[in-house]
Amino acid sequence: MPYAEVNGTTLYYRVKGSGLPIIFVHPPLLEGNNFDDQLEQLSDTYQIITVDVRGHGRSPYSKQPLTIPLIAGDIRGLMDALEVKKACICGYSTGGSVALAAMLAYPDLFHGGILISAMSEVSDLMLRSRFWAAIYTSGLHAKRVLTAAITWGNASSPENFKKLYSAALRGDIRNHKQYYKSGLTYSCTQRLKEIPLPTLLLYGKKDSGFHKYAKMLHRQLPNSTLHFIPKAKHQLPTKWAGPTNRLIRQWIEAQPFATTGRRILRDLQETHVPIPVFEPGTIQEEPNQQA
Template structure:
């Protein structure tokens, strides 16, 4: 392992939270051992959105979370953010950690980044967990939300946007304070770039190229995103879909226990011999979570 700058020591464990990746300074966290899972956050949020996954999944796997360039504690990007650039950053982080392959876990827009990474670098990933994700953003409601965020960011209302997003993802006051604090650390231009990517990105027609397994997790109450769940399930060659009860879009924080259990079961079915030996407890049997009625949604690939 080649250690970058800013090496800290905590007890007997070396903590190396920064690395030079692809021309920028990346802040990242690694916890646990076993099969690697790289978590990808959406615009404005940071790696802190996956605190629960970092804490509870690290007993079985190597959990890796990072701040996308221009977000949180990562350095500002001179280049305009694109999903292709972020996919390259992820591969650079894997190289830095000397990992040949990993699973991806993308939340919301982070799921689009995961899809682009698998399309560009199929040999680097075992598969992916996509949480409230989409291959395109074609419904007017969600597009108007993104345009509103872009407009507010243009008015330099970063703290307002950060507060709204942090509040929407918070399951308690402590979580809100953590998410808000890290969200306000982002660079205005880079965060805005990341928002804008979702307005033009569309990989729906390419989904058939992804041959690795994909776990799809959505909230029953996140009805606008059921269309995207249907598109992904119908186009991906190997997918498993669950709709989680009593929750909307913000699954990593508001349905963390169930999300973590489903991830454990899904990965252990594929890599049971690579999970960390220190936590070999039986994963509980879980039912398939489906909405009462899944309407047939006409697929569209127009943006």
Template sequence: MPIIFIHPPLLTSTTFKFQLEHFSKKYKIITFDIRGHGKSSYFEEPVTYPLIVEDMIALLDELKIKKAFICGYSTGGSIVLEFLLKHPERAFGGIVISGLSEVKDRYLKFRLSAAINLSNEKTIPFLTYMVTKGNANSSHTFKSLQKGAKEGHVINIKQYYLYSRKYNCTNYLQQIQHPVLLLYGAKNKTFHQYAQILHENLPHNKLVFIDKAKHSNSNERTEKVT
């Protein structure tokens, strides 16, 4: 059973190193770097969710995979929703980890705006340090995430942040008929409102709060959920 994973801005497929090692024993795990991130080269066309979804379709076609489970972490969870809306015939279902269908609270808007402003040649090292540090549970993980993030192109990274800030598919969630698993950290209070929006609007979903986990921990500890 194939599962394709989607990372948030600046981070790369190395975000899912644990999932690749753990779940590949039972599933076909597919990870990739979004355009202008990690080992994927810079692209002149602006990075948007629809473009990422089409790249995912091309990737599945190349691998000769007709359907897969679509899994995304943070803003990658928004791309899961976009994929299920645009190409429902290519998915078995979705897994949203600390994800959202829109950005509506001031704190998250501020964080995304700060990331956008820091996405330039002078300040990207600082942004890279802060983002990778916040997503690492050990010094080894931090070094691995930071190495991958440093390979990205600042323009495409900024474009991904920009699209994430404006994206809103809340009014279309009722159209998604696939089963969707929603995973959130119990301590990630800021995102609980987004969990509730998805839980109330997706016709077929299961909401799970992971005990003692924050935003990034809910991605690291998915082995706790069966």
């Protein structure tokens, strides 16, 4: 299995494909397999890298307490270990806070960021109560209860639930709790204007509780593009993988750094292979698209 020694800890990771590297960061309790649809569907054009955060999935327990900046530093260390000089970083939910912290701390390492159902702070009562509930449940060591609730919410099918649940159980509840606590207290909202990198913001149209954060990020980030996916809720990487992945492709190929993808598209056009066009705001809900 692929492991890397990073910042005094060991991280499990997966790499598939070649081309522009995209590093995916998961939220507390879940692990890198939450991005299996991205790994399978986007690796035809890009180098997809998923990682299990310390104490999550196959990455062993971390004696050093988890914080958002620490995880961001681990992403940098993993890039060094894999000899990835520059990448896009994609964070889902609290993983988006890690992506923002990484872009603030190491701007020269990233072409841009992709934030999925993400936030720069946890400031509304409903979301804060969810974090506190997860922290409290973690403190009771009710690992199976919390794991079942989180993975069921993210699962796209009963089979997908079994995979996410069994994988998440490998993690350490102590590190899960630390990740939740850091996500609850972390805020970089006042520094968002310091991130000039192009940033894609993806949210579910029905994820109304996160629309506040979507608009906050779009307003504060100098170079951001915001899309709400119709009929979608929070769990975009798994339950709405098809439209999520198409918007990621569309956004990347519009960026100056996406030479590889544009060359592939040009080659397809020269061979008269039809290229689908997806206009912003017109993507419809799709069932999960497992590879």
